[in-house]
Amino acid sequence: MAQWASQLPKGTRVAFGTSREQQFNLHTQETWTGSVLASLGLNVPAAMAGASMPSIGLEQLLAVNPAWLLVAHYREESIVKRWQQDPLWQMLTAAQKQQVASVDSNTWARMRGIFAAERIAADTVKIFHHQPLTVVK
Numbered sequence: 001m002a003q004w005a006s007q008l009p010k011g012t013r014v015a016f017g018t019s020r021e022q023q024f025n026l027h028t029q030e031t032w033t034g035s036v037l038a039s040l041g042l043n044v045p046a047a048m049a050g051a052s053m054p055s056i057g058l059e060q061l062l063a064v065n066p067a068w069l070l071v072a073h074y075r076e077e078s079i080v081k082r083w084q085q086d087p088l089w090q091m092l093t094a095a096q097k098q099q100v101a102s103v104d105s106n107t108w109a110r111m112r113g114i115f116a117a118e119r120i121a122a123d124t125v126k127i128f129h130h131q132p133l134t135v136v137k
Helices: 032-039 058-064 079-083 087-091 105-110 114-128
Strands: 014-019 024-027 068-073 100-102
Touching: 014 032, 014 058, 014 079, 014 105, 024 058, 024 079, 032 114, 058 087, 068 079, 068 105, 068 114, 105 114
Parallel strands: 014 068, 068 100
Antiparallel strands: 014 024
């Protein structure tokens, strides 16, 4: 993990979440994926009101205001895709800097273990360096 962490800007505020038709779940540093991102030296949001994976709205995401937003879309129709049409979306730092990226939902939200951690780390480095991700089929 140190190999990938050395290629990332330490302390950068990043948020990862899963998006469905009507719901966005923020994965905080208390979740498995959040802890992987934190182990890379990134600043991941803490639990909200005791919830490690809270369902949040656009206004709550604006309060988190990450420099990078990484989204696993569980469905083609996704609440994040609707939020992108909302004027509030442009207030989000990640949107202003065009630092919103889609990631594989299976790898990022469902898989566990060293393979998944290494894949998340490698994907994060590629995303931060604006390189395309490898598609898993």
